[in-house]
Amino acid sequence: MDDIWLILEKDMTSQIKLMARASSLVIETAKSLGSKAICVVLGSNLSSDECYRFANKEGYDSVLLIDNPYLTNYCADHYIFTLLQLLRDYHPSVIIFPSHPHFQEVAAQVAEQLQAPCALNYDNIRISKDRGIILEKVITRRQEQISVAVDSTSHPVVIVLGKDIGGPNYSVISKVPLVKSLAVELNGYLVHSRFVGVEKMDIESIDLSEAEIIVAGGGGVNTPEGWSLIQVLAGELGAKIAGSRAAFMRNFITENQIVGISGKVVSPRLYIAIGISGCNEHLIGMRTSESIICVNKEKSAPIFRYAQLGIVADLYFFLPRLIKSLQELKDNSNRDRKDNAKDIH
Numbered sequence: 466m467d468d469i470w471l472i473l474e475k476d477m478t479s480q481i482k483l484m485a486r487a488s489s490l491v492i493e494t495a496k497s498l499g500s501k502a503i504c505v506v507l508g509s510n511l512s513s514d515e516c517y518r519f520a521n522k523e524g525y526d527s528v529l530l531i532d533n534p535y536l537t538n539y540c541a542d543h544y545i546f547t548l549l550q551l552l553r554d555y556h557p558s559v560i561i562f563p564s565h566p567h568f569q570e571v572a573a574q575v576a577e578q579l580q581a582p583c584a585l586n587y588d589n590i591r592i593s594k595d596r597g598i599i600l601e602k603v604i605t606r607r608q609e610q611i612s613v614a615v616d617s618t619s620h621p622v623v624i625v626l627g628k629d630i631g632g633p634n635y636s637v638i639s640k641v642p643l644v645k646s647l648a649v650e651l652n653g654y655l656v657h658s659r660f661v662g663v664e665k666m667d668i669e670s671i672d673l674s675e676a677e678i679i680v681a682g683g684g685g686v687n688t689p690e691g692w693s694l695i696q697v698l699a700g701e702l703g704a705k706i707a708g709s710r711a712a713f714m715r716n717f718i719t720e721n722q723i724v725g726i727s728g729k730v731v732s733p734r735l736y737i738a739i740g741i742s743g744c745n746e747h748l749i750g751m752r753t754s755e756s757i758i759c760v761n762k763e764k765s766a767p768i769f770r771y772a773q774l775g776i777v778a779d780l781y782f783f784l785p786r787l788i789k790s791l792q793e794l795k796d797n798s799n800r801d802r803k804d805n806a807k808d809i810h
């Protein structure tokens with residue numbers, strides 16, 4: 466069986482936590498298929514020492530470094546041309562990308578050019594004796610696990626991993642990887658786009674579609690004091706803030722943070738709707754959330770029909786108590802952790 470590739474950007478080799486699960490899937494898959502596990506790092510001014518250390522620690526057989534000034538910043542064209550050039554000379558059977566917004570478009574376009582199967586957001590890869598490569602993903606809100614078998618005999622299989630990659634924990638066996646630098650040709654004649662710039666964005670306007678937890682406020686949050694409760698709650702939960710159009714009309718959120726038919730469609734693990742009635746225009750944007758909790762003082766509010774947990778309460782009464790309980794929980798668990806650390810010493 467041909468090699469299994471994991472594609473990385475320069476900075477990813479230092480993102481130990483992010484990479485550990487991806488590496489474990491790549492290496493387990495390679496082992497089951499009797500293939501070599503190879504990581505391919507794209508970037509400029511790559512440190513071969515750092516890449517070597519990463520590949521050595523994670524247990525890759527080799528690492529291919531593609532160092533080119535055009536790869537300093539992400540530009541889909543550049544990544545796609547780079548990979549297509551490599552794939553003229555190399556023939557991996559599986560190309561795996563870690564979960565990252567960049568990689569969705571790169572993977573899809575590389576697969577299209579190769580006329581290869583492309584699977585997005587799969588959390589597990591396993592090898593079945595009869596069916597070959599099986600990809601799995603769990604749709605929690607539907608309590609379903611989807612499995613697909615893909616054929617890698619005539620084309621490479623292109624896979625983008627999901628955020629919740631699973632699979633068995635593997636014991637890392639470090640290897641002495643082969644490090645190889647490869648040149649690719651990228652210039653203005655070949656690529657049709659160029660990097661223009663990166664702007665720092667207000668944290669609250671960062672893509673809500675990526676958020677795991679969203680705290681959203683609505684027309685019921687009608688004072689700045691009420692809105693600061695939303696902000697404190699979001700801070701305690703590490704959540705992003707959003708709202709209904711009513712919150713936007715009160716200037717509590719930007720247009721980017723409106724959820725609904727004329728705003729964002731979001732699907733977080735948890736959507737907490739506070740003082741939101743649940744009219745259709747809003748529901749369209751959030752009803753596919755895995756879990757919905759709502760707080761509303763009117764028990765007839767339509768939002769209750771969509772929530773797994775509905776709290777009939779005045780937000781000005783309920784939120785300060787909820788926040789206090791969360792803070793106490795956090796303090797207690799910090800204290801326990803400190804006590805445990807003392808016991809160990």
Ligand SMILES: Cc1cc2nc3c(=O)[nH]c(=O)nc-3n(C[C@H](O)[C@H](O)[C@H](O)COP(=O)(O)OP(=O)(O)OC[C@H]3O[C@@H](n4cnc5c(N)ncnc54)[C@H](O)[C@@H]3O)c2cc1C
Binds near residue numbers: 712747762
């Ligand atoms: C073309 C068009 C497009 C639209 N697009 C969108 C869209 O994309 N997204 C969107 O959200 N809206 C959209 N709207 C607006 C939408 O129709 C509603 O007006 C809006 O969603 C209402 O927001 P709300 O439920 O937060 O506020 P309200 O309708 O004002 O409801 C407030 C809720 O808070 C509760 N409440 C009040 N006080 C308290 C309290 N102290 N404690 C607890 N609960 C309290 C009330 O019982 C009520 O249920 C659109 C409208 C149009 C016409």
